[in-house]
Amino acid sequence: xxxxxxxxxxxxxxxxxxxxxxxxxxxxxxxxxxxxxxxxxxxxxxxxxxxxxxxxxxxxxxxxxxxxxxxxxxxxxxxxxxxxxxxxxxxxxxxxxxxxxxxxxxxxxxxxxxxxxxxxxxxxxxxxxxxxxxxxxxxxxxxxxxxxxxxxxxxxxxxxxxxxxxxxxxxxxxxxxxxxxxxxxxxxxxxxxxxxxxxxxxxxxxxxxxxxxxxxxxxxxxxxxxxxxxxxxxxxxxxxxxxxxxxxxxxxxxxxxxxxxxxxxxxxxxxxxxxxxxxxxxxxxxxxxxxxxxxxxxxxxxxxxxxxxxxxxxxxxxxxxxxxxxxxxxxxxxxxxxxxxxxxxxxxxxxxxxxxxxxxxxxxxxxxxxxxxxxxxxxxxxxxxxxxxxxxxxxxxxxxxxxxxxxxxxxxxxxxxxxxxxxxxxxxxxxxxxxxxxxxxxxxxxxxxxxxxxxxxxxxxxxxxxxxxxxxxxxxxxxxxxxxxxxxxxxxxxxxxxxxx
Numbered sequence: 001x002x003x004x005x006x007x008x009x010x011x012x013x014x015x016x017x018x019x020x021x022x023x024x025x026x027x028x029x030x031x032x033x034x035x036x037x038x039x040x041x042x043x044x045x046x047x048x049x050x051x052x053x054x055x056x057x058x059x060x061x062x063x064x065x066x067x068x069x070x071x072x073x074x075x076x077x078x079x080x081x082x083x084x085x086x087x088x089x090x091x092x093x094x095x096x097x098x099x100x101x102x103x104x105x106x107x108x109x110x111x112x113x114x115x116x117x118x119x120x121x122x123x124x125x126x127x128x129x130x131x132x133x134x135x136x137x138x139x140x141x142x143x144x145x146x147x148x149x150x151x152x153x154x155x156x157x158x159x160x161x162x163x164x165x166x167x168x169x170x171x172x173x174x175x176x177x178x179x180x181x182x183x184x185x186x187x188x189x190x191x192x193x194x195x196x197x198x199x200x201x202x203x204x205x206x207x208x209x210x211x212x213x214x215x216x217x218x219x220x221x222x223x224x225x226x227x228x229x230x231x232x233x234x235x236x237x238x239x240x241x242x243x244x245x246x247x248x249x250x251x252x253x254x255x256x257x258x259x260x261x262x263x264x265x266x267x268x269x270x271x272x273x274x275x276x277x278x279x280x281x282x283x284x285x286x287x288x289x290x291x292x293x294x295x296x297x298x299x300x301x302x303x304x305x306x307x308x309x310x311x312x313x314x315x316x317x318x319x320x321x322x323x324x325x326x327x328x329x330x331x332x333x334x335x336x337x338x339x340x341x342x343x344x345x346x347x348x349x350x351x352x353x354x355x356x357x358x359x360x361x362x363x364x365x366x367x368x369x370x371x372x373x374x375x376x377x378x379x380x381x382x383x384x385x386x387x388x389x390x391x392x393x394x395x396x397x398x399x400x401x402x403x404x405x406x407x408x409x410x411x412x413x414x415x416x417x418x419x420x421x422x423x424x425x426x427x428x429x430x431x432x433x434x435x436x437x438x439x440x441x442x443x444x445x446x447x448x449x450x451x452x453x454x455x456x457x458x459x460x461x462x463x464x465x466x467x468x469x470x471x472x473x474x475x476x477x478x479x480x481x482x483x484x485x486x487x488x489x490x491x492x493x494x495x496x497x498x499x500x501x
Contacts, residue, residue, distance in 0.1 A: 010151050010280075014151060014154045014155050014158060014159060014280070015154055015158045015276040015277070015279050015280055016276050017158075017159055018154075018155075018157075018158025018159040018161075018162050019158065019272065019273050019276050021159060021162040021163055021166055022158075022162050022269060022272070023269075023270075023273070024166060025162060025165050025166055025169060026266060026269045026270070027334055027336070028166075028169045028170075028173075029043070029169070030262075030266055030336045030337060030340055031334065031335050031336055031337070032335050032336070032337055035180070036259075036262075037258070037259040037260075037262035037263065037337070037339060038119060038256070038258040038259050038262065039119075039180055039184075039258075039262075040262040040265060040266070041117075041251065041257075041258035041259060041260070041261030041262035041263075041264075041265055042119050042120070042123070042184060042258055042261075043184075043187065043265070044247050044261050044262065044264070044265030044268070045117070045120055045247060045248070045251055045258070045261060046127060046130050046184075046187065046188070047244075047247075048244035048247040048248050049127050049130075049131065049244075049248070050127065050130045050131040050134045050191070051134065051240050051243065051244045052131075052240065052241060052244060052248075053095065053098050053102075053127070053128070053131030053132075053134070053135065054131055054134045054135045054138060054240070055236060055237040055239075055240035055241060056094065056097075056098045056237060057091055057094035057095035057097070057098045057131070057132075057135045058091050058094060058135055058138060058139060058233070058236070059090050059091060059094040059229060059233050060228065060229030060230070060231075060232040060233030060236065061087040061088075061090055061091050061139050061142070061229070062138060062139060062142040062236075063228065063229065063232040063233075063236070063368055064083075064087060064225060064228060064229050064232075065083065065087055065139070065142040065143050065146060066142060066145075066146070066286050066290055066368065066369055067228060067290060067368075067369060068083070068217070068221060068225065069083065069143075069146040069287075069290065070290055070291050070294050071217050071221065071294075072215065072217050073146075075215075075216065075217050076215045076216070076217055078206075078209055079209050079211070080209075080211060080213070080215055081209055081211075081215065082210075082211050082212070082213065082214060082215045082218055083143075083218075084143055084208050084209070084210065085210045085211055085212060086218070087139050087142075087143070088136070088139060088140075091135055091136065091139050092136075094135075095131070095132050095135050098131070099128050099132075102127075102128065106124060110124055112252050113251060113252060113257070116251060116252060116253070116254060116255060116256070116257035116258075117251040117252070117257040117258045117261070119258055120251065120258075123184055123185075123188075126184065126185055126188040127188070129188045129189050129192055130187075130188045130189075130190075130191060132191075132192065133189065133190070133191025133192030133193070133194075133195050134191045136192070136195040136199075137156075137157070137191055137194055137195035137198060140195060140198045140199060140202065141153045141157065141198065143202070143208065144198065144202065144207075145283050145286050145287060146286070146287050146290075147207055148287060149207075150280070150283035150284050152198075152201070153198065153283065154279060154280060154283060156194045156197060156198055157194065158279070160194050160197070161190055161191065161194050164190045164193060164194075165187065165190065168183055168186055168187060168190075169183075231374050231376075231377040232368070232376060232377065234377050234380070236376075236380070237380075238377075238380035238381055238383065238384040239376075239380045239383060239384075241384060241388075242380075242383045242384050242387040242388070242407075242410065245387060245388055245391050245403075246264065246391055246403030246404070246406070246407060247261055247264055247265065247268075247403075249391050249392055249395050249403060250264055250395060250400060250403060253392070253395050253396060254395065254399065254400065259339075260399070260400045263339065263340060263342050263343050263346065263400055264343070264346055264400055264403070264404075266340050266343045267343040267344075267346035267347040267350055267404070268350060270323060270327075270343070270347055271323075271347050271350040271351050271354055273319055273323060274315075274316045274319045274320050274323070274351055274354040274355065274358070275316075275354055275358065276315070276319075277311065277312055277315045277316075277358075278312055278316075278357075278358050281308050281311065281312060281362065282362060282365055285304050285308060285362050285365055286365055286369065288300070288304065289301060289304060289362070289365055289366060289369045290369045292304075293369050293370050293371070298426065301366060301426075301428070302428050304362065304366075305361050305362065305363070305366060305422075305428055305429075305430050306361070306430050306432070307361075307483075307484060307485060308361040308362040308430070309359060309360060309361030309430030309431065309435065310430070310432075310434055310435060310438070310482065310483050310484070311483050311485055312358035312359060312361065313355070313358060313359040313435055313438050313439075314438055314477060314482060314483055315358070316354055316355045316358040316359065317355055317438055317439060317442035318442060318469075318470075318473050320351045320352075320354070320355055320442075321442050321443075321445065321446045321449075321469060321473075322466055322469060322470070323347065323351065324347075324348070324351070324446070325446065325449055325450060325465055325466065325469060326462045326465060326466065327344045327347065328341065328344060329456075329457050329458070329461065329462055329465075330462065331344075332457055333457065333458055333459050333462060342400060345401050345404075346400060346401050346404045347404075348404075349401070349404035349405050349407070349408045350404050350407070350408075352408055353404075353407050353408045353411050353412075356408075356411060356412055356415060357411055357415060359430075359431075359435065360415045360418070360419055360430060361430040363415070363418045363419065363422060363430075364376065364418065366422065366428070367418060367421070367422070372421075372425065375418075375421060379414060379417050379418055379421075382413070382414065382417065383410055383411070383413075383414040386409065386410040386413060386414075387406055387407060387410035390406040390409060390410060391403045391406040391407070393406075394406045434480070434482045434483075437480055437482060438477075438482055441472075441473060441476040441477070441480070441482075442473060444472070444476075445469050445472040445473045445476070446469065448468065448469075448472060449465050449466075449468045449469040449472070452465075452468065453465040453468070
């Protein structure tokens, strides 16, 4: 557990630094005199459609790596390990199929967007390099996670990728990038850039090898591999489409769809601050979970499940309240366009969804690395069946806030089913009294901070309001020892800096 804790904490700091860059980018996009709402919305559409392309093209290669890496690693010499050869080749062929179909059916795909979001049609072909870069990077990232290079991969995805975007924005403001047309075309290649960096690292350190000769592991587990990737690819496809359908349906349905997509993208990006630790926890836990299932170490799996739940719940609840306390003040204080005030209520429901998702721990990763991975496919179907029609209906009737409410409903049911499955099948569940105390503490700290400063506007008041909340919240966490990892981490920090010796 200590290795998971160390990697999770360092990765969380890396991710938060990346999110600080992301917040800077969001500010530069949304401030008065910056990019238009439509332009900002288009970047969100690139991410949404890129994820759809990746979902089709990866063909389950991430889960193939997560599930079978321990078998290849223990039974195959590095030079004869053919895992990455088949993973990258399969993903490349998958994307080639996606691209060919995207070109053939272009008119059918974009027909609905011509009226509400014509910029999508204009830059349609530049969606392909963005999606291809995301696909290749994600496959390489899955392999690097098994090598326990989670800090590196999080640094590339969360920091380097956002830093490239920061550079593009600054060059645009300096008129070195003379138009948004050139900006968005360069933006389309950003994921290819970080994929190239990761590939060069893996080759330079001789951590990846390529051979087209099937290893004994590939031959032995061929049928199981094909069955696995068939089910998991379908489940992952369904899950990812459910995740990005909200942005796509806004651009498709609402008049001036990209402007509203910009509002929704702002809410999503701010809500992503809540998610920062999740990525570090997931990336650090995949390899230990895979090995624990292989070794039938159920006690370790239960410990990871509980620890991931309470740690993420503490982070998510605290960050959600901090943002909610300062949302309106931040719009005015930092000079963002007043139209982005509409993002506050969108953030409310997205934020609650993030708390729910993180509070249930690494349930998806536990199921996905177990022998019950087929269950992920069936829960994915349930999620898609719920979210697509509810998203469409609520967007038509409620506008930009509709998809956020729809996703909260869908993911509540989705996580509830997975929670019940793990409880019944393996007698595993992540909650205890400390989970309830965390929610009570965050609510009480919010009430105090809001009551004292709710009518104050300005940067100084943001700092003071946040400081009061954090003092109450962190003190409560330490006094009640809500997380099994916080006190050991604090002891390590004190030892490093020489306090109390």
